[in-house]
Amino acid sequence: MRRRTLEKVVIIGAGQAGAVAALKLRELGFAGQITLIGDEADPPYERPELSKGYALGKTPFASLVILTPEAATEKSITLALGTSVRGIDRAQKLVQTEHGDHPYDALILATGGTARRLPLPRGIRRKTYAIRTRDDADALHDKLPLSRSVLVVGGGWLGTEVAITARGLCPEVHLVEASAHLCSRVAPRWLSDRLQECQKEAGVALHLGKMPKFQDDGSVIIGDQTLTPDLVIEAIGLEANDALAQEAGLACADGILVGPNGETDDPAIFAIGDCARRRDGAQERRESWQHANQSAEDVARLLSGSARRKEEPDWFWTTQGPHKIQMVGVCEESAEQWERRGPRGTSRLFLKGTRLVGCIAIDYPRDIAEARRLIAEKRSLDQSKAADMKNPLTKCVADARETLRLPH
Numbered sequence: 285m286r287r288r289t290l291e292k293v294v295i296i297g298a299g300q301a302g303a304v305a306a307l308k309l310r311e312l313g314f315a316g317q318i319t320l321i322g323d324e325a326d327p328p329y330e331r332p333e334l335s336k337g338y339a340l341g342k343t344p345f346a347s348l349v350i351l352t353p354e355a356a357t358e359k360s361i362t363l364a365l366g367t368s369v370r371g372i373d374r375a376q377k378l379v380q381t382e383h384g385d386h387p388y389d390a391l392i393l394a395t396g397g398t399a400r401r402l403p404l405p406r407g408i409r410r411k412t413y414a415i416r417t418r419d420d421a422d423a424l425h426d427k428l429p430l431s432r433s434v435l436v437v438g439g440g441w442l443g444t445e446v447a448i449t450a451r452g453l454c455p456e457v458h459l460v461e462a463s464a465h466l467c468s469r470v471a472p473r474w475l476s477d478r479l480q481e482c483q484k485e486a487g488v489a490l491h492l493g494k495m496p497k498f499q500d501d502g503s504v505i506i507g508d509q510t511l512t513p514d515l516v517i518e519a520i521g522l523e524a525n526d527a528l529a530q531e532a533g534l535a536c537a538d539g540i541l542v543g544p545n546g547e548t549d550d551p552a553i554f555a556i557g558d559c560a561r562r563r564d565g566a567q568e569r570r571e572s573w574q575h576a577n578q579s580a581e582d583v584a585r586l587l588s589g590s591a592r593r594k595e596e597p598d599w600f601w602t603t604q605g606p607h608k609i610q611m612v613g614v615c616e617e618s619a620e621q622w623e624r625r626g627p628r629g630t631s632r633l634f635l636k637g638t639r640l641v642g643c644i645a646i647d648y649p650r651d652i653a654e655a656r657r658l659i660a661e662k663r664s665l666d667q668s669k670a671a672d673m674k675n676p677l678t679k680c681v682a683d684a685r686e687t688l689r690l691p692h
Contacts, residue, residue, distance in 0.1 A: 291317060292317045292319075294388040298328045300329075300580075301557030302328065305583055306356075322367065326349075330350060330573065331348075331417075338421050339425050388552070391552060393553065393560075395526070397522030397523055397525055399415070399522060400414075405500045405502075412518060428449075429454065431515040435457075436450065436517045438521070439467065440470075440521065443459060444466055444479055459490055466480055471615075472621075473617060480492075491507065504516070524561070526539055529548070538569065557579055558576070595660075598614075609646050610652040613634065619641060621634055630646050630647070630648060633665070633670060640663055640677075654678050663681050
């Protein structure tokens, strides 16, 4: 596909990744047609806040919108919202929808994922919810204040966030997790323990290392305890929305298989965000705000002929009640770990030898901002300096002379 013949870009999926791809194309100078197709009627919006401030009624929806219809018109981006895609004709390069066909020179799949659901008895299913869309969060906002008891199934990021949110609206919240530790798949033990403290601080009852047994009468058995929740929230991860890609004959494996810049096995089709999985198998699907933005930018740069994006460490954040937790880099249990404690927050440094490779900060954003720079620059730290939280991390490099050369 030659860049000079690229005139029409169609994006399927009007979520964060799809909207960012459209905006980045315009920012990088692409002057052709851009059509953004989404099955939700709402304009593209960010999802992380749905389980927190928005569900609590504290965050207005307008603040989550990435691309308003007015901004889309100004940037000559066609929004086809509330539109279902029926298929992709790769031979003719057409996206087929219920309202007609859209020809493309390049097609970007940003179809996201769908909340996984458990096979539950009817007595439980009628009172079970998941959080993925604005409608899901609206339903929970309406139901939570009317509930006496809520059960959250799943102790990952979403489960821990929504459990604290639920506790802010109803008196009794239980969280059950099959693993012995919260977020055990992605968090080191130190962070799992801090997350557990956040849950207890919020008044959430934890059931760790337990498998719930759902009964036909609507009750749930957890160990030797029987609960009868008014509401059950499933937070057990996402299934990639790759059915459309599979039907079009693209290679998929719990996600659309892609190369480093989102390339599928069709040179005219790309995949970004939650629905994409690296073809080399080097990593799982990355379901994060940062990855949605970065993968969208990578494809936009490729299609516009722009220079590749500068690599940066992985970054993730979560809000657990009043606490802001951020992670950057590689925070593996096997790494050497140093802790920094201050009057208002704490951080955990992860090192290979003396080189900083990861950082977790709780209520201490300065350490994360500085750790991102030092990790990217592969800096080594002086432990005696890093032990004192009064010292900024950029003043803790092993060779004091290197500090002077750090960019500001």
